[in-house]
Structure formats: C-alpha cells, structure tokens
Amino acid sequence: MTTKDIKKKAKSRKSKNAIKKNASKSRKCDKISTQNTGKVDTEFYEVQDIVRSRIEGREIQYTVKWTNWNGGDTEEAERRLVCTEKLMGYAARTLKSSYVTNLDFFLRNLDTALSDLVFFTNTLIPLSIVAEATVFGSSVKFVTRDNIGAKIMYLKYIKEHNQMHLLHSFLVPQIDRVNSSHIQYDKEMKYQRQIFEDYPFVKIFYPTKKQSVLFPPPPLPNILFEPVTEEMYKNRENFPHFFPRKGIKAGFNNVRPFIDRLYFAKDESQQPKYLKEVDENKYEGMRRINKAVNSRFSIPLEMRQEPGSGWYILSAMYSLPNVPLMVMTGVIRPAEVARESLRTEGKEVAFSSFVEIPGTDLCLDRREFYDFSKFIPHSCNPTCNVRLVESGNDIPDLVIYSRFPLDEGNGYVITLDYFKAFKKEVEEYFSKVVAPDGKLFHLLEKDIDFVQCKCEHKCREIVYIDQSAKKKSEKEKLTSTFNGMSLVESPKIWKIKNGNFLE
Numbered sequence: 001m002t003t004k005d006i007k008k009k010a011k012s013r014k015s016k017n018a019i020k021k022n023a024s025k026s027r028k029c030d031k032i033s034t035q036n037t038g039k040v041d042t043e044f045y046e047v048q049d050i051v052r053s054r055i056e057g058r059e060i061q062y063t064v065k066w067t068n069w070n071g072g073d074t075e076e077a078e079r080r081l082v083c084t085e086k087l088m089g090y091a092a093r094t095l096k097s098s099y100v101t102n103l104d105f106f107l108r109n110l111d112t113a114l115s116d117l118v119f120f121t122n123t124l125i126p127l128s129i130v131a132e133a134t135v136f137g138s139s140v141k142f143v144t145r146d147n148i149g150a151k152i153m154y155l156k157y158i159k160e161h162n163q164m165h166l167l168h169s170f171l172v173p174q175i176d177r178v179n180s181s182h183i184q185y186d187k188e189m190k191y192q193r194q195i196f197e198d199y200p201f202v203k204i205f206y207p208t209k210k211q212s213v214l215f216p217p218p219p220l221p222n223i224l225f226e227p228v229t230e231e232m233y234k235n236r237e238n239f240p241h242f243f244p245r246k247g248i249k250a251g252f253n254n255v256r257p258f259i260d261r262l263y264f265a266k267d268e269s270q271q272p273k274y275l276k277e278v279d280e281n282k283y284e285g286m287r288r289i290n291k292a293v294n295s296r297f298s299i300p301l302e303m304r305q306e307p308g309s310g311w312y313i314l315s316a317m318y319s320l321p322n323v324p325l326m327v328m329t330g331v332i333r334p335a336e337v338a339r340e341s342l343r344t345e346g347k348e349v350a351f352s353s354f355v356e357i358p359g360t361d362l363c364l365d366r367r368e369f370y371d372f373s374k375f376i377p378h379s380c381n382p383t384c385n386v387r388l389v390e391s392g393n394d395i396p397d398l399v400i401y402s403r404f405p406l407d408e409g410n411g412y413v414i415t416l417d418y419f420k421a422f423k424k425e426v427e428e429y430f431s432k433v434v435a436p437d438g439k440l441f442h443l444l445e446k447d448i449d450f451v452q453c454k455c456e457h458k459c460r461e462i463v464y465i466d467q468s469a470k471k472k473s474e475k476e477k478l479t480s481t482f483n484g485m486s487l488v489e490s491p492k493i494w495k496i497k498n499g500n501f502l503e
Contacts (some may be wrong), residue, residue, distance in 0.1 A: 045069045047083040050090035053125050055117055058147040060125060062090070078146035080444060082454065084138045085308035088213055091126030092170045099123065100171045100254050107159040110152050124151055131158050131166045134215070134310035135352050136418065137377035140463060141452045142348050143444070150346065157349045161367040165216050166310075168253040172214045175207075181251035182206045188220055188259050191272045195241055196225030198291035200326045202314075202372050203302040215310045216252035220259050221245065224329040224369045227397065232285050233331045233369075239285055241272075243369075289392035296324055296389075296399070298499035301414075303372060311375040315413045319406040324496050325384065325414065328355060328398040329371040330364030335483035338363045342482050347451075347466070351418065354484030355398060358388065358491055362395065363484035373400060379415035381458040386416070386487040387501075389494050396493050401501070419451065419463035421486040429465050 051063040051073060061075050081087065099106075106123060113120045128151040135142070144150055158166060173181075186204060193199055204217055221244050228242055236243035240263065247258035265273045299316050306312040316325065338354035352374075355364040366374050376384075385403050388396040406412040435442035439462055443450050449466035453459050495502040 047081065047086045050081075050083075050086050053090070053094075053121055055121060055148065058149065060146050060148070060151070062087075079143045082141060082452070084133050087129050088133060088308045091129040092212055094122055094126045095170050097171070099127075100168055103164060103167055107155060107164075110155055110159070113152060114148060120148065120151075124155060126170075127167050128154055130169050130213070131155065131163075132348065133308060134166055135348050137306075137312035137375060138309035139312075139377035139379065139415075139454055140419075141454060142449075143440075143452050144347070144449045144466075145447070153346055154348060157345050157367070162222065163368070165219055165255045165257065168255045169213050169215050169310075171253045172211060173253055175210050178206055178214070178252060181257075182217075184249075185217060185220070185251065185257055188264075189223075191264060192220065192223070192225055192244075192259075195272060198296055198327065199225040199371075200297040201300045203300065205302060205304045207305065211307065213307060214253060215305045216255040217257055217311065218370070218372075219246060219255065219257040222369055224371055226285070226288065226327070227329045227332055227364065227391075227395075228369070229286055229332050230334075242285055287393045289390065294497055295499060296496040297326055299323060299325055301325065301372070303375065309377075311372075312377055313413060314372060314376050315411065316402070316406045317412065319402045319412070321404055322401055322501055324387075324389070324399050324401045324499065324501065326371070326373055326400050327389075328364060328373045328386070328400065329369075330355065330366040331369055332357070332362055332395060333365045335361050335363045337365055338484045339479050339482050341367070342479050347449075347464075350482065351451075351485055354482075356484035356486050356488070357395065357398065358486070358488050360395060361483070364398065376400070376414050376416050377455075378418045378453065378463070379455040379457070380417060380453055380460040380463065381455070382415040382417045383410050384414050384416055385489050387490075387494050388488055388492065389496055398488065399494075399496070415455070416487060418485050418487065419453075422464045423460070426460070426462055426465055 046067040047064055048067040049065040051065055053060060053062050054075075055061070056075075060078050062078060062081065063073050064076050064081070065073050078087075106127070110124075113124055131154060132142075158164060182204065189202075189204075193201065206217075207214060224242065226242070228239075232239050232242060244263050245260035246256055247260050249256065249258050251257050263273065299319055301314060301316055303311055304313040304315075319325075335356070338350060338356075341354065342350035349367070353365065353367045355366070357363055383403060383406055384400050387399050387401060389399040391397040400414065400416070402414075406414070430439065433442075440452060443462070443465075450462055451464035453461055453463045
C-alpha cells in the first residue's frame with residue numbers, strides 16, 4: 001500500500017478514550033495519516049453511517065460516512081470497522097421486511113449464492129452481520145479477511161446447527177406481542193427448572209420499548225440445564241426432559257422458542273408431566289450428585305440484551321467471594337470434534353462453541369444445545385473464572401464462580417477471559433515484531449488475522465493472533481492441540497455444598 005493510499009484510508013479501531021466513553025455506545029474509529037518521516041499518526045473519527053456494501057475481488061467493502069471528517073466517504077473492508085450498531089442499522093435498512101419467510105430458501109441456496117452477487121450483497125451480507133454480532137456478545141471482533149467464503153461458511157453453521165433464531169432479529173413485532181411471548185417463555189423455563197433443580201434462577205429482561213433490532217431469547221428446546229453425553233444426544237428421543245420438542249407456536253419475531261404443549265400437564269399450574277412420569281434412573285440420563293440435598297447455586301441471575309450485541313449482559317443480584325454461580329452445559333464430545341470444527345467452520349464458531357474439559361480428551365460442544373453461560377461476554381480483566389467440580393461421575397463439571405464480589409462497582413456483570421490461553425502467544429509476537437504506533441494498524445497492514453478485544457477495563461487490545469501469520473508447522477499446531485477454549489483455572493477438582501466451595 002502506498003503513502004497516498006494510506007492517506008485516503010480511514011482505519012477503524014476504538015481508542016482508549018472511546019472505551020472509557022463506551023456508555024454512550026459511540027464507536028470511535030481511526031483515520032491514519034502519515035508525515036514525510038513516514039511516522040504513523042492516529043486521529044479518531046466516529047462512523048456516522050454505513051452507506052452501502054460492495055464486493056471487491058472476494059473481499060466485502062463498505063462505503064463509510066464519517067462524522068467531522070472532510071475527506072469524503074471512504075471504502076473500508078469490514079475487518080477495519082468497529083461499529084456494530086452502525087453495521088446492524090445498515091443491515092436492517094437493506095433487508096426487505098419479508099426476509100424471514102424466505103430464510104429457508106436463502107440458506108438452502110448458499111452454495112450457488114456467488115452466481116447472484118446482488119442477492120449476496122443485499123441479503124446474505126446483512127444476515128451475516130446480525131449472526132456475527134452475537135459472538136461473545138460483540139465484546140471481541142474477529143479481524144479475519146472478511147470475504148465471500150467466510151460469510152457463506154458462517155451462515156452454513158447457522159443452518160446446520162439449528163441457530164436460525166439469530167437471523168430473525170430484524171423482524172420486530174409489536175411490544176404487546178413481545179409481552180405475551182415473554183410471559184409464556186418465562187413460565188416454560190420455570191417448568192424446566194423444576195426438573196433440573198441444580199440450575200440457577202435466571203430472570204430474562206426484555207426491552208420495554210419498540211426496538212429497531214430485537215434479539216429473541218434462545219429457544220427453550222435449545223437450552224440444556226445439565227451437561228449431556230454423546231450417547232444421550234444420539235438417543236434424544238428417549239430423553240424428552242433434556243431435549244423437549246419445539247412447539248409450533250411462533251413467539252418473538254416469528255421465532256418458535258417454546259416447547260411442545262404435550263410436554264406439560266393439562267393444568268399449567270401443575271409440575272411438568274415428565275417430572276411425574278419418568279423413571280428416576282432414566283430421568284437422570286447419567287449419574288449425577290443428588291442436587292436435592294446439595295444445592296450448589298443460590299445466587300439469582302438476570303440477563304439483558306444490548307442493542308447491536310444480542311443477549312450481552314448476564315449479571316448477579318449480589319455475591320460473595322468464590323461463590324459458585326452456574327454450571328456450563330453442552331454435549332460432551334471427543335475433543336477431535338472441536339478440532340474438526342476449527343478446521344471446517346472457522347475460529348468464530350470453534351472459539352465460541354467449544355470449551356475444554358481438562359484432564360480428559362473431551363470438550364463441551366455448545367453449537368446447538370447450550371445454556372445461558374454461552375452469552376457471557378469476554379473481558380481481559382474478568383469478574384469470574386471457571387473451576388472443575390465433582391459431578392458424581394468420571395467427567396467433572398465446569399462451574400463458573402465469582403473471583404471477587406460482584407457489586408455496583410462492576411455492575412454485578414459476569415465476564416470471562418476466553419482468550420487467556422493465548423496471552424503468551426500474543427506477547428511473544430509483539431516481543432519479536434516491532435509495531436508502529438497502533439498494533440491494530442500494524443496487523444491490518446500486514447494482512448494478519450487476529451482477534452481484537454473491545455472490553456472496557458485493562459483491555460489487552462489484541463487477544464489472539466492467527467497461526468497463519470507464522471510458519472506452516474506452527475500453523476498446524478493449533479488445529480492439532482485445540483480441545484476447546486481453555487477456561488479452567490487449575491486441574492484441581494472442587495466440591496460444592498450449600499452454595500459454597502469446600503476447601
């Protein structure tokens with residue numbers, strides 16, 4: 001890239017000042033200019049609007065209008081843009097209001113999408129924007145080479161793993177429809193919690209005013225309340241309490257988040273039918289500690305959504321140091337499944353879906369079935385951590401706990417450092433490579449894939465550098481060793497009794 005080209009470009013990275021002003025949700029973006037010395041100077045500008053998108057070669061670019069920038073609109077690759085709300089606004093304007101009724105058709109024709117670039121630009125790009133906005137609650141950005149292939153791959157994941165509800169957010173119903181839907185949703189979730197007594201109480205808060213983008217809650221048939229084995233998943237028809245059938249009634253945004261009504265007793269004030277009818281041994285699915293005499297989680301949680309970021313905020317009402325908060329769930333599978341996902345579905349899917357179970361060659365697969373912990377955002381200075389906890393069988397549970405009190409100072413918000421395993425790699429990279437002013441600018445100009453952090457406190461700024469930036473042998477290293485994201489603090493297996501860890 002020539003000096004002239006650099007002068008014309010407007011880079012996008014959120015500054016430290018922008019991070020501090022995050023409450024206003026404005027996204028500050030960098031304009032890079034050069035002096036005769038060749039030194040890079042960074043000035044900050046805010047994206048005013050995303051005007052249009054286009055395809056340049058195999059790269060997706062956006063025409064960006066800047067606030068208080070007199071140089072005119074610029075053409076930017078998506079990997080340079082850190083303005084999720086603006087991208088969401090552009091996507092909402094671009095999609096036709098009838099798009100939800102055609103989603104099945106759109107996703108069935110992904111392989112032939114390149115034959116119609118207008119369809120790809122006006123339909124598939126906006127759909128991918130809303131889907132990708134929910135990865136780690138938009139608290140990190142995967143600065144990959146955003147091209148046609150990457151979009152198609154991500155939308156295939158949405159289709160193949162039953163995550164279509166992520167794509168319904170631009171079809172916003174009337175607020176009374178939201179109110180009636182959330183009453184039923186909360187009631188059905190309460191029924192499920194009566195069966196799985198170990199799961200903490202989670203209160204869902206929905207927007208009280210009409211939104212331009214409304215994220216429907218995850219469908220209850222996709223939510224697990226305990227980890228399940230691969231064998232249980234394969235025979236899920238025999239475990240309807242773990243895998244209830246999806247109901248036929250549409251709720252939020254034409255999403256079907258409810259459970260088949262035959263699952264419940266006729267009198268909805270009664271307990272779920274399966275709580276009475278299922279044999280206890282068969283109900284358990286796999287051997288577990290008796291939760292009725294060992295309550296592990298006593299802290300009520302709440303979940304809220306944030307514009308442009310999905311169900312982004314999971315928080316507690318109060319806490320004490322080292323208090324267990326919730327168990328992470330998913331389908332327990334061989335770690336090779338995580339490695340295969342990394343190879344075929346990409347980092348966004350693999351990093352957000354698989355969690356390593358240390359001491360085993362197993363992982364939690366959370367691509368289709370998961371719990372509310374999947375919506376916990378990343379932070380470089382997290383309020384919580386993960387411990388191995390005795391479960392009653394050979395596979396320990398992964399339990400999230402508060403590292404220190406959750407209080408008004410941290411907003412009671414639960415955050416995790418998903419990328420702590422990559423700290424050493426990032427530090428080694430920058431110890432060997434001298435970056436100009438602004439690491440992000442350096443990595444973008446070197447065409448290196450990385451993950452940019454957007455958390456607020458003690459932000460590492462860059463949390464992962466792709467192995468493809470290194471020699472081939474090291475590139476292969478990640479896919480041969482990846483067992484899911486490494487979140488557990490140590491190999492020690494803890495016990496919990498009455499809501500506290502036992503020493």
